[in-house]
Amino acid sequence: xxxxAAIHVNRLVKTYKGADHPAVDSITFDVPKGAxxxxxxxxxxGKTTTISILCGLLVPTQGDVSVLGLSLKxxxxxxxxxxxxxxxxxxxxPTLTAFENLQYIGNMYGLKGKSLKExxxxxxxxxxxxxxxxxxxxxxxxxxxxxxxxxAGILHQPEILFLDEPTVGVDVQSRNVITEYLHEINRAGCTxxxxxxxxxxxxxxxxxxAIIDTGTIIASGQPKALIAENNSANLEQLFLKLTGxxxxx
Amino acid sequence: xxxxLRDRGGxxxxxxxxxxxxxxxxxxxxxxxxDYQELKIPLLLVNNDTSTLGRTIENxxxxxxxxxITQQKQSEAAAKKLVKGGDYEIGIIIPANATELxxxxxxxxxxxxxxxxxxxxxxxxxxxxxxxDLNLVIFFAPDTKKSxxxxxxxxxxxxxxxxxxxxxxxxxxxELSKNDNAAPAQTQTKIDDLVGFKEINTVETPxxxxxxxxxxxxxxxWTIFGMFFIVISMAGSIIKERDDGSYxxxxxxxxxxxxxxxxxxxxxLFICLIQCVLxxxxxxxxxxxxxxxxxxxxxxxxxxxxxxxxxxxxxxxYGILVGTLFSTHxxxxxxxxxxxxxxxxLGGIWVPVYxxxxxxxxxxxxxxxxxxxxxxxxxxxxxxxVAAILPYVLKxxxxxxxxxxxxxxxxxxxxx
Numbered sequence: 243x244x245x246x247a248a249i250h251v252n253r254l255v256k257t258y259k260g261a262d263h264p265a266v267d268s269i270t271f272d273v274p275k276g277a278x279x280x281x282x283x284x285x286x287x288g289k290t291t292t293i294s295i296l297c298g299l300l301v302p303t304q305g306d307v308s309v310l311g312l313s314l315k316x317x318x319x320x321x322x323x324x325x326x327x328x329x330x331x332x333x334x335x336p337t338l339t340a341f342e343n344l345q346y347i348g349n350m351y352g353l354k355g356k357s358l359k360e361x362x363x364x365x366x367x368x369x370x371x372x373x374x375x376x377x378x379x380x381x382x383x384x385x386x387x388x389x390x391x392x393x394a395g396i397l398h399q400p401e402i403l404f405l406d407e408p409t410v411g412v413d414v415q416s417r418n419v420i421t422e423y424l425h426e427i428n429r430a431g432c433t434x435x436x437x438x439x440x441x442x443x444x445x446x447x448x449x450x451x452a453i454i455d456t457g458t459i460i461a462s463g464q465p466k467a468l469i470a471e472n473n474s475a476n477l478e479q480l481f482l483k484l485t486g487x488x489x490x491x
Numbered sequence: 492x493x494x495x496l497r498d499r500g501g502x503x504x505x506x507x508x509x510x511x512x513x514x515x516x517x518x519x520x521x522x523x524x525x526d527y528q529e530l531k532i533p534l535l536l537v538n539n540d541t542s543t544l545g546r547t548i549e550n551x552x553x554x555x556x557x558x559x560i561t562q563q564k565q566s567e568a569a570a571k572k573l574v575k576g577g578d579y580e581i582g583i584i585i586p587a588n589a590t591e592l593x594x595x596x597x598x599x600x601x602x603x604x605x606x607x608x609x610x611x612x613x614x615x616x617x618x619x620x621x622x623x624d625l626n627l628v629i630f631f632a633p634d635t636k637k638s639x640x641x642x643x644x645x646x647x648x649x650x651x652x653x654x655x656x657x658x659x660x661x662x663x664x665x666e667l668s669k670n671d672n673a674a675p676a677q678t679q680t681k682i683d684d685l686v687g688f689k690e691i692n693t694v695e696t697p698x699x700x701x702x703x704x705x706x707x708x709x710x711x712x713w714t715i716f717g718m719f720f721i722v723i724s725m726a727g728s729i730i731k732e733r734d735d736g737s738y739x740x741x742x743x744x745x746x747x748x749x750x751x752x753x754x755x756x757x758x759x760l761f762i763c764l765i766q767c768v769l770x771x772x773x774x775x776x777x778x779x780x781x782x783x784x785x786x787x788x789x790x791x792x793x794x795x796x797x798x799x800x801x802x803x804x805x806x807x808x809y810g811i812l813v814g815t816l817f818s819t820h821x822x823x824x825x826x827x828x829x830x831x832x833x834x835x836x837l838g839g840i841w842v843p844v845y846x847x848x849x850x851x852x853x854x855x856x857x858x859x860x861x862x863x864x865x866x867x868x869x870x871x872x873x874x875x876x877v878a879a880i881l882p883y884v885l886k887x888x889x890x891x892x893x894x895x896x897x898x899x900x901x902x903x904x905x906x907x
């Protein structure tokens with residue numbers, strides 16, 4: 243394990259009940275502090291299972307995970323305070339306003355009072371949502387919901403941010419705002435672990451990637467170096483070269 | 492159609508729940524649809540008379556098939572306590588010298604009548620030293636309806652009248668056989684009751700004089716039903732949170748499962764309590780305007796609050812369990828609604844438990860709605876204290892802990 247690792251994963255295995263094969267099969271990797279780490283792979287490769295284990299949503303079958311030097315098995319509550327999660331689903335309450343949703347989530351992280359309100363307003367302003375702060379989230383467009391979803395994950399200024407396909411189904415403008423912001427918080431010291439099917443976005447965003455297929459890591463490193471090593475034009479070509487063109491379930 | 496067929500859980504609920512409902516409702520409503528003669532009323536018999544009268548009454552009660560008789564040697568005070576506590580619907584005490592008293596009274600009566608007919612010489616003067624009234628002591632449970640009391644007393648009168656008549660006729664026959672000149676018309680004289688009934692009131696406080704009327708039963712009953720109906724909304728909210736990903740987000744946040752649920756429970760408990768207060772206020776202020784009796788809730792507000800909170804917690808715990816176990820809103824709302832209706836029926840919300848068949852009365856003990864209703868009845872009709880409601884409150888709180896633990900364990904299993 244590198245001393246510079248924000249996350250250390252050692253021989254991680256996850257087999258779901260009744261499954262013939264493990265969803266994650268003895269993977270080992272480190273996420274360096276300050277990195278934007280992309281977990282890429284085709285459908286059913288094991289990306290979401292891996293990220294769910296790292297967030298404490300699933301219990302691994304075997305293996306060790308440490309996050310920020312803390313054991314996932316014994317120090318999960320401490321880890322939860324220091325990480326942020328942006329799930330793939332729009333995990334917001336549609337009958338609450340944007341402000342109320344963020345206030346509730348802030349409260350869950352122990353944030354309260356004036357500083358929380360100022361923080362919420364600052365983030366809403368940044369993402370162009372301040373005028374809709376007191377409108378019900380249920381009436382928002384897909385892009386607006388995605389932006390609120392992102393704010394909910396970073397409101398408490400986490401040291402590591404996990405994002406599961408944060409830009410799926412949004413327009414180019416919203417995607418641009420989101421990726422710009424991810425660069426901005428990364429520069430401020432936040433480590434980001436990210437999954438996506440959008441190879442161009444991953445190539446531009448990630449400082450390191452790991453390509454997973456059938457539960458194992460088949461390639462990892464800096465995107466540009468991997469592309470060069472495999473004589474590929476871009477990340478998408480590399481991805482197809484490594485994972486094949488066969489359709490996945 | 493295909494989608495419906497693939498939803499095995501939903502289909503099971505659609506078919507099994509109505510079947511369970513039909514069975515339980517038919518069993519529960521069987522008793523009210525039958526004649527009282529078919530009911531088995533729990534009766535405590537303290538027979539202190541070892542002679543003819545005691546045995547005859549005992550056999551009469553047994554062969555009547557109306558009563559489910561338990562015989563115990565108890566003092567009057569102890570028997571009263573057992574009936575008041577709800578262990579028995581009726582208590583009957585036959586005094587120790589009942590046969591002696593009856594014989595003495597018959598002797599006196601026959602002497603008087605034959606003497607009036609000019610046959611005094613044929614009848615030996617009574618030598619009985621036993622004096623006083625012959626009264627069977629009867630207790631009724633405080634919540635027994637007047638009509639029910641009248642019916643039972645009438646049945647008991649039938650037994651004793653038959654016995655009195657038989658004893659008198661035997662005595663007359665015996666005496667008249669000694670004198671062929673006796674005038675048979677004399678026996679047509681009205682026979683006074685030789686065996687009387689002394690009904691002892693089990694109520695001790697003014698509030699206990701309240702009878703279980705429509706308002707005293709229905710207001711607490713449907714308040715509890717309404718509080719438990721929050722299960723549907725609560726389970727729906729949990730499933731919605733799970734479907735839209737909010738629950739996933741909650742699980743990634745600091746704070747244990749219990750902490751997160753505590754917030755949810757507090758909110759729904761608050762709603763339950765408001766609902767309870769409003770329903771009781773309707774009973775106190777609105778129903779009298781419609782010509783119905785005023786709901787009497789007594790003065791023990793702390794005890795009422797304890798019951799309301801316990802009932803609210805039981806309802807919210809059940810809501811969390813239903814929301815956790817079922818995967819779709821349709822399944823949870825169907826199961827939630829039907830299960831509450833079944834628990835309400837078992838718990839005496841629709842039909843008072845004491846008119847149910849014995850098997851159903853035993854089953855009612857498993858319904859949290861029965862525990863809550865019994866606790867409210869103790870306070871509203873029995874004028875009970877915190878001590879009186881404590882067993883029911885403990886059951887409700889245990890139910891809350893049980894349902895919450897069940898949901899917690901189910902979630903933990905899913906995380907594996």
